[in-house]
Amino acid sequence: MHQQQLTETLFTAKKQKGLRFADLETLLGRDEVWIAALFYGQASAAADEAEKLGRALELDADAIGALQEFPLKGLGPMVPTDPLIYRFYEILQVYGMPLKAVIHEKFGDGIMSAIDFSMNVEKETDPKGDRVHISMSGKFLPYKKW
Amino acid sequence: MHQQQLTETLFTAKKQKGLRFADLETLLGRDEVWIAALFYGQASAAADEAEKLGRALELDADAIGALQEFPLKGLGPMVPTDPLIYRFYEILQVYGMPLKAVIHEKFGDGIMSAIDFSMNVEKETDPKGDRVHISMSGKFLPYKKW
Amino acid sequence: MHQQQLTETLFTAKKQKGLRFADLETLLGRDEVWIAALFYGQASAAADEAEKLGRALELDADAIGALQEFPLKGLGPMVPTDPLIYRFYEILQVYGMPLKAVIHEKFGDGIMSAIDFSMNVEKETDPKGDRVHISMSGKFLPYKKW
Amino acid sequence: MHQQQLTETLFTAKKQKGLRFADLETLLGRDEVWIAALFYGQASAAADEAEKLGRALELDADAIGALQEFPLKGLGPMVPTDPLIYRFYEILQVYGMPLKAVIHEKFGDGIMSAIDFSMNVEKETDPKGDRVHISMSGKFLPYKKW
Amino acid sequence: MHQQQLTETLFTAKKQKGLRFADLETLLGRDEVWIAALFYGQASAAADEAEKLGRALELDADAIGALQEFPLKGLGPMVPTDPLIYRFYEILQVYGMPLKAVIHEKFGDGIMSAIDFSMNVEKETDPKGDRVHISMSGKFLPYKKW
Amino acid sequence: MHQQQLTETLFTAKKQKGLRFADLETLLGRDEVWIAALFYGQASAAADEAEKLGRALELDADAIGALQEFPLKGLGPMVPTDPLIYRFYEILQVYGMPLKAVIHEKFGDGIMSAIDFSMNVEKETDPKGDRVHISMSGKFLPYKKW
Amino acid sequence: MHQQQLTETLFTAKKQKGLRFADLETLLGRDEVWIAALFYGQASAAADEAEKLGRALELDADAIGALQEFPLKGLGPMVPTDPLIYRFYEILQVYGMPLKAVIHEKFGDGIMSAIDFSMNVEKETDPKGDRVHISMSGKFLPYKKW
Amino acid sequence: MHQQQLTETLFTAKKQKGLRFADLETLLGRDEVWIAALFYGQASAAADEAEKLGRALELDADAIGALQEFPLKGLGPMVPTDPLIYRFYEILQVYGMPLKAVIHEKFGDGIMSAIDFSMNVEKETDPKGDRVHISMSGKFLPYKKW
Amino acid sequence: MHQQQLTETLFTAKKQKGLRFADLETLLGRDEVWIAALFYGQASAAADEAEKLGRALELDADAIGALQEFPLKGLGPMVPTDPLIYRFYEILQVYGMPLKAVIHEKFGDGIMSAIDFSMNVEKETDPKGDRVHISMSGKFLPYKKW
Amino acid sequence: MHQQQLTETLFTAKKQKGLRFADLETLLGRDEVWIAALFYGQASAAADEAEKLGRALELDADAIGALQEFPLKGLGPMVPTDPLIYRFYEILQVYGMPLKAVIHEKFGDGIMSAIDFSMNVEKETDPKGDRVHISMSGKFLPYKKW
Structure with a gap:
């Protein structure tokens, strides 16, 4: 299948x-x-x-x-054009370097894991317009030296 | 300048x-x-x-x-190669469609704004390895019909 | 379907x-x-x-x-080649930066929403050749600071 | 220069x-x-x-x-990443084919000229948020047969 | 169909x-x-x-x-690889800027229309090898100022 | 130099x-x-x-x-965005396959040379708008079999 | 077919x-x-x-x-990934400019035709490892001036 | 340097x-x-x-x-646009798969080395137009199994 | 098949x-x-x-x-998006130039063959998290001079 | 600097x-x-x-x-053309999916880390031609479920 x-x-x-x-x-x-x-x-x-x-x-x-297979993951090597998905790409475009600067300052050289990672989505009701709240939690992986 | x-x-x-x-x-x-x-x-x-x-x-x-100019924003039309930044692109690749499905189910047709938007980064200390916690809050913008 | x-x-x-x-x-x-x-x-x-x-x-x-599904939107990440559609891409190529300058001068830092947005098309009859008149109206979204 | x-x-x-x-x-x-x-x-x-x-x-x-030279025009062959400019690209992505269908229905086979063309930008004040109003006027050019 | x-x-x-x-x-x-x-x-x-x-x-x-539909036109956003078609792309690569310079000098700022346009192909018999003769005629469209 | x-x-x-x-x-x-x-x-x-x-x-x-050097030729591997040059690319997009069909029918399998080639530009004065007339002449090169 | x-x-x-x-x-x-x-x-x-x-x-x-049709030729606009085919692309990457310099020095401004062209492949037996021998013969086409 | x-x-x-x-x-x-x-x-x-x-x-x-450094080699990941160099790319486009078929039939699974490789260029004088003769010799490398 | x-x-x-x-x-x-x-x-x-x-x-x-055919090899000309495969691409991005420097220093000008090549994968059990151990062995091919 | x-x-x-x-x-x-x-x-x-x-x-x-800064890493989003580096890309093209299959079979769903990672290069002397031996060791990161 x-x-x-x-x-x-x-x-x-x-x-x-x-x-x-x-x-x-x-x-x-x-x-x-x-x-x-x-x-x-x-x-x-x-x-x-x-x-x-x-x-x-x-x-x-x-x-x-x-459902138990290990799938080939990812949308493919592209800039997404669906507006909802694009906004996340834009956040990366606009706030990617700032995020890198802040994470390195707080944690040193390394990355936030996208594997030991979870995220969730909450709806915040707001009279001026509801808000999407997304929280992500990823393990910090320091660069190994050898 | x-x-x-x-x-x-x-x-x-x-x-x-x-x-x-x-x-x-x-x-x-x-x-x-x-x-x-x-x-x-x-x-x-x-x-x-x-x-x-x-x-x-x-x-x-x-x-x-x-500092008060209105800059040309964005990293440019590319797949990032810096590992820290790439992981956010990968999250989009892997969890972009699932996010779209969940947001549409909770909010209907529309997007999370990347303009009326804020995010912050926290360090969660954890004996098994510190974690990066990122939270994003964006206004939901329903698609206007006309 | x-x-x-x-x-x-x-x-x-x-x-x-x-x-x-x-x-x-x-x-x-x-x-x-x-x-x-x-x-x-x-x-x-x-x-x-x-x-x-x-x-x-x-x-x-x-x-x-x-008709009630929430579709995956967009033509895909490409330069269009159909001449009618390309002309709109060309308008963006030629007048994109000027539009950015004028909108920022009138409104400050932010964007015209493509979600809270409508457009229509009118035919203007003209003896020297009919004209296509397109008008767009999008909410101005100022960049949130946090 | x-x-x-x-x-x-x-x-x-x-x-x-x-x-x-x-x-x-x-x-x-x-x-x-x-x-x-x-x-x-x-x-x-x-x-x-x-x-x-x-x-x-x-x-x-x-x-x-x-100022009197005939310049090489266009931003270059790319998907723009500045959010203000991108929104116009997104409008093309999302509403390009619908525009094509409506223009063809009203005018027949041809295009809206991007050369015999003008556009302007107005600010519409609105208590729920100001709106950007853009109007474009381009000559309709019917496809020549020969 | x-x-x-x-x-x-x-x-x-x-x-x-x-x-x-x-x-x-x-x-x-x-x-x-x-x-x-x-x-x-x-x-x-x-x-x-x-x-x-x-x-x-x-x-x-x-x-x-x-046959009476208004088709989506163009080969797609690509460099052609068929040798016959590629040669026309190469002509554009090699003689595109020279053509631009000569047309601007003769006509001013504007373009040759690809819509109000016709072309034909003639075979010129030549003992040293037949020649393809192509002639194009397009309306000059001066850039509108507004 | x-x-x-x-x-x-x-x-x-x-x-x-x-x-x-x-x-x-x-x-x-x-x-x-x-x-x-x-x-x-x-x-x-x-x-x-x-x-x-x-x-x-x-x-x-x-x-x-x-002026006597043998230059590296071509604009580079791109879709041009200058409107005057783009129109020639569009002609290739729209009329490339038709040209191929007509040239093959008249000459057989082969190409029009872009090397043993010349082109010129004439201005045709026309009360309804001047026209650009371009004529190209290229040697037909039949595919060698061996 | x-x-x-x-x-x-x-x-x-x-x-x-x-x-x-x-x-x-x-x-x-x-x-x-x-x-x-x-x-x-x-x-x-x-x-x-x-x-x-x-x-x-x-x-x-x-x-x-x-078999008698005039086909659309070429693999498409890509960098090949099959190792055997890639090696020819690599030869072009590494030795393309040197070839250009040597051919121009021997022949002047022009190209080797890929149409009035033939090639063949021979197997050279060699105790240290067989060798592939490829020979190409293409007509030199001098750039026409006009 | x-x-x-x-x-x-x-x-x-x-x-x-x-x-x-x-x-x-x-x-x-x-x-x-x-x-x-x-x-x-x-x-x-x-x-x-x-x-x-x-x-x-x-x-x-x-x-x-x-001259004794080990350089970073290759023109870069592109389709060449110089006509002389492009013709070699076109040969690869048109005759790449046929070469693969013939080499595999003669030698089995493997490639022609682009490292243990030499090539030279000869000028063949010909009253109907001089010809470029290129010969390449590369070691055949059979795919190792392990 | x-x-x-x-x-x-x-x-x-x-x-x-x-x-x-x-x-x-x-x-x-x-x-x-x-x-x-x-x-x-x-x-x-x-x-x-x-x-x-x-x-x-x-x-x-x-x-x-x-199973005995000589296949067209390679995933195609792309940046992979599956996370497991991407990590190997990232290793190439991050450690590609360093590897080149070290291999040239140890072996001179040439490459590690990807044809006369083998690799294997071992699982190293480790209480702090198992490790993937990959070893590759490829023949060094010195650049031929001629 | x-x-x-x-x-x-x-x-x-x-x-x-x-x-x-x-x-x-x-x-x-x-x-x-x-x-x-x-x-x-x-x-x-x-x-x-x-x-x-x-x-x-x-x-x-x-x-x-x-030397103590946290650099922007990676060669950029490209297919490398230097032959030594390309061979590693080719290994990924040819053996990427097989590696994925073997690693998943041995370890389950997850990846080999490119951060908690080390590699080294050894020269194996061999009368039939020296060999490059590369060994990589990366922590296996199982996909977190949440």
């Missing part, structure tokens, strides 16, 4: 069941962003997670197996 | 004064990430902010004037 | 019904440019808008559902 | 004189966007226009001559 | 009828280059032109309708 | 002498487009041609020598 | 017949490299050549016809 | 001495293509070769030292 | 048989990395190797034949 | 002192590859390391300070 088919199968099933990612978060005990990453083939499930999700969405064995 | 010269002038002065971005945060009443963005010509200061920074770093009138 | 199929379904139905975008403008109470954006999967309809369009074009339930 | 030098000379002189593009509009009898285009080497002045601007900004003969 | 299918249908029919573009030139009263452009979906026919071509090539109603 | 310097030297001298390419055409017995190509380092002069041009423009020995 | 299908048909038939390009060289009286180019749609056969090859490989009329 | 300066120094000295690459071939006992590669910083000389060339061109110690 | 199909066939069979690459290493007497390369069409098997693998995975004759 | 200047200063000093990276390895107690990375601004030294290197190479205070 190819990744794109799996993605469509998962979104179709979720829609038919009337489930939101927030519902799946409760069900699986995993954050909704991570579950959405699983839907897009950007993460891989353990056997029991795949089973649980399979029961919730009435998936067949093939799909349950495919 | 060209942007790159301004950036060098600012970093040199900050080093000679032995100041950290955190110190400038206290001084200016602005977040250190925003101040670092100012250093890299990704933000523009109001007259009083430029004066205050000018006094702290002993800048000349030219530099104080240049 | 994939976006490209939906686009073809909509254009085929519109042609068979002998409807112009201007007719749909009257029918839906939405501007013809916005409706054309909906046809190309660059906008999403509310349930009642999708129903109304569905009745006008005799669409099935699948298509009516697809 | 190279274009970039001319651009800097013009902006510096304008700043020292305390003039806005709107002031130059009155002075030259040309729209401020066109004058900004002249500043960025995207348009060429007639001899009398160059003289008039030269007197207003106290330019030397070299600069007055350079 | 998709453009590529239409192109194949037209070339197949032309081959089966044993017709050359030169024959179709006589038949339609249009230049062979323009007709070849129609075959590749780079031009659109009027109803009577589509009918005439449809009779000559025994096309069905779908194909006759498709 | 670097090519760009040579180009500037030549254009400055030509301007100071008040000469047009058409004047140089008479003087050198070469077409003005070829001479403009020489100015941009896209062609190389024979010793006597370089001397003749050197006398006309009062060039020094270095420049006269540089 | 599409080019890729033709390529597959030809390679499959050649394998089933147990023929090598060297055998086809004898059969057709053409060099094996040229025949391989025909297999990949980079050359076109005369009617009798197509017939001869058709008999040798038991091709049907469609394939025999397709 | 930077590579580009070294290249200019070498070409200037060679011109002043009135030497051709063929003369340097005799002097150094190395092929003229290899020597041209040395001029462009694509090869490195042994100490005695650098000394010999230094004496012939009256180079200073810096330049003689620079 | 196309390469991608072969890859899928091989991975499906391996999974159904419950075999790991380490098991195939024992079976074939070849390193698991080389075998994985064979799975992805980046290497070609000898007849007996293909037979042995065919028996282990119960492949049909077509697949066994396809 | 800019990075490129620092790199030149370091290489010049190392040459004048007649030191090899292997000598600096002994002196600093760091691997020669890491030291070469420091030379190219791809790593940053601690204060005592910078002092020690400063004494060995007789660097001034500016250079010693610059």
